[in-house]
Amino acid sequence: xxxxxxxxxxxxxxxxxxxxxxxxxxxxxxxxxxxxxxxxxxxxxxxxxxxxxxxxxxxxxxxxxxxxxxxxxxxxxxxxxxxxxxxxxxxxxxxxxxxxxxxxxxxxxxxxxxxxxxxxxxxxxxxxxxxxxxxxxxxxxxxxxxxxxxxxxxxxxxxxxxxxxx
Numbered sequence: 001x002x003x004x005x006x007x008x009x010x011x012x013x014x015x016x017x018x019x020x021x022x023x024x025x026x027x028x029x030x031x032x033x034x035x036x037x038x039x040x041x042x043x044x045x046x047x048x049x050x051x052x053x054x055x056x057x058x059x060x061x062x063x064x065x066x067x068x069x070x071x072x073x074x075x076x077x078x079x080x081x082x083x084x085x086x087x088x089x090x091x092x093x094x095x096x097x098x099x100x101x102x103x104x105x106x107x108x109x110x111x112x113x114x115x116x117x118x119x120x121x122x123x124x125x126x127x128x129x130x131x132x133x134x135x136x137x138x139x140x141x142x143x144x145x146x147x148x149x150x151x152x153x154x155x156x157x158x159x160x161x162x163x164x165x166x
Contacts, residue, residue, distance in 0.1 A: 026165070027165060029050055029054075029067055029091060029100075030097065031086075033091075033092045039066075045087075053084070054082055056075065058075065058076060076149045077127070080093055101148075104141050104146055104152065104163045105161070111139065111160035112157065113138065114160075118137075122139060122152040122160075124155070125155050127149055130143075
């Protein structure tokens with residue numbers, strides 16, 4: 001006979017059959033369809049054609065051999081050149097995968113506009129019109145429109161735009 005304590009213990013124990021895929025620690029190029037395939041195949045790829053095909057030069061190869069995104073100087077135009085150059089079919093163009101694996105947010109404490117200065121640095125390069133302003137101040141990122149292209153990151157003079165990798 002089980003006690004109530006045992007019953008409640010069972011309720012809070014994690015379900016072992018549900019395995020969550022670990023969250024990546026880096027920004028992946030667009031067009032990744034299968035994360036486990038990306039993790040396996042990209043490390044084994046010797047040509048790294050996706051990086052050399054990137055016109056914006058934002059795909060870089062990290063020390064472990066994985067292609068990652070670096071938004072320090074530019075953003076992604078979703079030109080599809082990286083996917084077209086991928087010989088291992090890790091990057092595949094589908095009708096709904098023109099998005100980077102991140103959610104972009106504005107830190108109100110660091111944002112000039114949120115603190116009373118007129119600044120549209122993040123809005124100007126936004127290809128998707130995803131950065132909206134209430135009047136001259138209070139920018140917000142419309143997460144439905146944002147593709148996480150990253151153009152706003154390098155343009156923000158106070159580094160107020162952050163991202164969460166998923």
